[in-house]
Amino acid sequence: MLLYATRRFGLALLILIVAVTVMFLMIRAVPGDPVQIMLGPRATPELQARLTAELALDQPIWKQLLIFYGNLMQGDLGIDVFSGRSVTAIVFEQLPHTLALIFASILWSALLGIGLGAYAAAHPNTLIDRIAAALSVSFVAAPAFVVALLSLLIFAVHLQWFPAIGAGEGFWGRFDHLVLPAFAIGLSWVGYIARLVRASMLEVMGESHIRTARAFGIHERRVVMVYALRIAILPVVTVIGVGMGFLLSSAVFAEIVFARPGLGKLVIDSITTRNYPIVMGSVLISTGLFVVSTAMADLINAWLDPRARTAA
Amino acid sequence: MTDTLLEIDRLSVDYETARGDLKALRDISFDVRKGEIVGIVGESGCGKSTLISSILRLTAPNTRFRQGEVRFRGEDLLQLPERKMRDLRGADISIVFQDPMQTHNPVLSIGQQMLDIQHRSKASKADKRARAAQMLGAVGIPDPEARLDQFPHEFSGGMRQRIAIAMALMSEPDLLIADEPTTALDATLEVQIIERLQELQQEFDCAILFISHHLGVIAELCDRVVVMYAGAVVESGEVREIFHDPKHPYTRRLIDCDPGHIKERARVLPTIPGEVPDLANLPGGCIFRDRCDQAMPRCAAEVPPLEQLKDGHQAACWLNHKEAAE
Ligand SMILES: Nc1ncnc2c1ncn2[C@@H]1O[C@H](COP(=O)(O)OP(=O)(O)O)[C@@H](O)[C@H]1O
Ligand code: SF4
Ligand SMILES: [Mg+2]
Numbered sequence: 024m025l026l027y028a029t030r031r032f033g034l035a036l037l038i039l040i041v042a043v044t045v046m047f048l049m050i051r052a053v054p055g056d057p058v059q060i061m062l063g064p065r066a067t068p069e070l071q072a073r074l075t076a077e078l079a080l081d082q083p084i085w086k087q088l089l090i091f092y093g094n095l096m097q098g099d100l101g102i103d104v105f106s107g108r109s110v111t112a113i114v115f116e117q118l119p120h121t122l123a124l125i126f127a128s129i130l131w132s133a134l135l136g137i138g139l140g141a142y143a144a145a146h147p148n149t150l151i152d153r154i155a156a157a158l159s160v161s162f163v164a165a166p167a168f169v170v171a172l173l174s175l176l177i178f179a180v181h182l183q184w185f186p187a188i189g190a191g192e193g194f195w196g197r198f199d200h201l202v203l204p205a206f207a208i209g210l211s212w213v214g215y216i217a218r219l220v221r222a223s224m225l226e227v228m229g230e231s232h233i234r235t236a237r238a239f240g241i242h243e244r245r246v247v248m249v250y251a252l253r254i255a256i257l258p259v260v261t262v263i264g265v266g267m268g269f270l271l272s273s274a275v276f277a278e279i280v281f282a283r284p285g286l287g288k289l290v291i292d293s294i295t296t297r298n299y300p301i302v303m304g305s306v307l308i309s310t311g312l313f314v315v316s317t318a319m320a321d322l323i324n325a326w327l328d329p330r331a332r333t334a335a
Numbered sequence: 336m337t338d339t340l341l342e343i344d345r346l347s348v349d350y351e352t353a354r355g356d357l358k359a360l361r362d363i364s365f366d367v368r369k370g371e372i373v374g375i376v377g378e379s380g381c382g383k384s385t386l387i388s389s390i391l392r393l394t395a396p397n398t399r400f401r402q403g404e405v406r407f408r409g410e411d412l413l414q415l416p417e418r419k420m421r422d423l424r425g426a427d428i429s430i431v432f433q434d435p436m437q438t439h440n441p442v443l444s445i446g447q448q449m450l451d452i453q454h455r456s457k458a459s460k461a462d463k464r465a466r467a468a469q470m471l472g473a474v475g476i477p478d479p480e481a482r483l484d485q486f487p488h489e490f491s492g493g494m495r496q497r498i499a500i501a502m503a504l505m506s507e508p509d510l511l512i513a514d515e516p517t518t519a520l521d522a523t524l525e526v527q528i529i530e531r532l533q534e535l536q537q538e539f540d541c542a543i544l545f546i547s548h549h550l551g552v553i554a555e556l557c558d559r560v561v562v563m564y565a566g567a568v569v570e571s572g573e574v575r576e577i578f579h580d581p582k583h584p585y586t587r588r589l590i591d592c593d594p595g596h597i598k599e600r601a602r603v604l605p606t607i608p609g610e611v612p613d614l615a616n617l618p619g620g621c622i623f624r625d626r627c628d629q630a631m632p633r634c635a636a637e638v639p640p641l642e643q644l645k646d647g648h649q650a651a652c653w654l655n656h657k658e659a660a661e
Binding site: 230231232234235236237238239240241242245249250253254327328329330333 | 388391393421422423424425426429430432433434437438439440441442443444451452454455486488499502
């Protein structure tokens with residue numbers, strides 16, 4: 024397991040380096056002089072030259088990349104041109120908001136989705152199964168930004184159950200502000216996960232080892248919750264791990280609709296102003312998040328499934 | 336009949352399919368006595384697995400019990416509430432299923448699974464573990480204590496089959512059902528497992544219902560044998576009787592294909608020209624007629640009943656009726 028974990032994280036690091044390099048080159052390939060856009064038309068040539076030198080934009084691209092990685096090793100993502108603050112500090116200030124939103128979304132949707140799916144699979148073709156199926160389909164069909172807008176209008180503006188905007192203060196304040204965005208992002212996942220778990224469960228429940236467990240009189244609840252679910256859940260873990268990218272993009276919508284601080288808002292704002300160091304920093308963190316979450320998914324699967332440990 | 340353990344009485348089971356009802360078992364009757372080893376033989380698809388899963392009511396969802404009883408110690412299992420049925424499973428009746436590669440849970444260690452099946456025992460976890468290791472040792476798995484922590488995929492097919500047998504015997508059941516426990520194994524392993532099964536049967540004194548399509552194994556192991564064809568019993572009796580004086584053309588053909596020596600296993604499974612009739616669309620008359628080289632006009636008209644020929648020897652063929660000899 025330890026060997027597996029080491030290797031898996033080595034791979035994750037490699038993926039991260041490739042992804043960040045590609046991203047770096049892509050951003051530099053966007054047409055237009057970034058310095059002019061950042062400083063505006065009335066900036067003096069001296070100021071422009073200083074910024075160009077500061078960002079190392081006058082260097083060949085490979086050297087820019089080396090400088091970027093060199094700084095990165097020291098945790099230095101550069102200085103924000105506008106505020107003069109360290110980009111690392113700005114990004115890490117926003118990161119917790121996004122992380123909280125994503126984890127809250129995954130947590131409630133995975134728990135509900137797995138429960139719903141497992142229950143439906145254990146009682147196939149009953150009324151509850153049908154209701155769950157109908158709900159799942161409508162949940163899947165609901166895009167996060169539509170749910171975000173509607174829930175904002177209904178629960179925040181009209182019913183005033185939850186606050187409409189911002190991130191809140193203190194534990195309960197933050198919790199309150201998290202409910203609606205997490206609901207909006209998670210809703211389509213509930214349906215998706217429920218359907219996935221149901222299909223996967225039905226398949227596993229038909230396998231012969233389940234019949235064996237029953238042939239020994241093991242209680243049906245244990246058969247479903249341990250003997251079957253532990254296998255049926257494997258594809259769900261992978262899907263959530265890989266779905267992290269998708270979750271991040273939903274988080275961008277939710278952060279904009281609910282005017283929440285977070286990486287999503289930061290990226291959108293800095294792209295429109297061509298604030299390179301901030302874009303690069305946010306992209307780096309998002310990519311890191313994605314790579315780490317897929318690696319985590321693989322590790323969880325390896326922990327759940329001994330066959331995966333030896334296979335890799 | 337105080338020493339009768341299991342009575343299958345006129346059991347008929349269908350599978351509901353898109354093509355209509357598939358008549359997997361028709362009017363099956365036979366007994367298993369205490370401490371006795373009964374073999375069931377027949378080609379693939381003749382309903383052996385359906386029969387044994389019906390006994391424990393662990394059948395596919397599309398199964399329909401149409402008629403008959405499965406009495407265990409006099410009680411009809413088909414009428415038992417699910418709760419009581421669960422109390423029997425793995426305690427009084429244990430099963431070793433057909434495919435050793437699929438029979439264990441792939442994500443739980445063997446030790447965990449062997450601990451779980453002792454859920455009725457009040458013993459401590461350490462005692463249960465010791466018992467599991469002892470059972471693994473009894474079926475010939477070396478270093479059992481250490482191997483408890485391993486997972487199914489770390490064992491060979493033969494080892495997994497031994498583990499399945501160890502698990503089935505752990506509760507010292509009155510009846511052990513083994514569905515082709517050696518079909519997936521090579522000949523040497525097969526002999527080893529059969530010998531081990533014989534020893535364990537002596538030790539635990541349980542009855543065994545042993546399913547195989549390898550006659551050599553049946554001859555070696557069993558007291559009595561039930562020959563099935565296309566979902567029906569065509570002949571049954573003492574092993575000696577059946578092998579020396581088969582009274583049904585199908586049994587005769589099986590014996591011709593597989594001379595019945597455990598160590599000279601036919602390389603290929605017994606093959607008899609022709610096909611098993613479509614169970615969803617059964618022809619009238621004798622079900623074996625299309626493949627029988629002794630068929631008579633009567634065979635097309637009437638189904639031959641399963642008749643008592645000698646003490647304990649039954650067959651369902653018109654050749655055994657006096658008028659056939661004329
Ligand atoms: N769940 C099922 N639905 C429909 N037909 C089935 C099902 N299970 C088995 N059968 C059919 O029933 C017949 C008997 O199968 P089985 O009991 O597995 O035979 P055996 O164990 O002797 O090979 C076969 O024709 C098989 O295809
Ligand atoms: S009844 Fe007729 S067809 Fe059937 S096995 Fe006997 S001889 Fe053959
Ligand atoms: Mg079978």
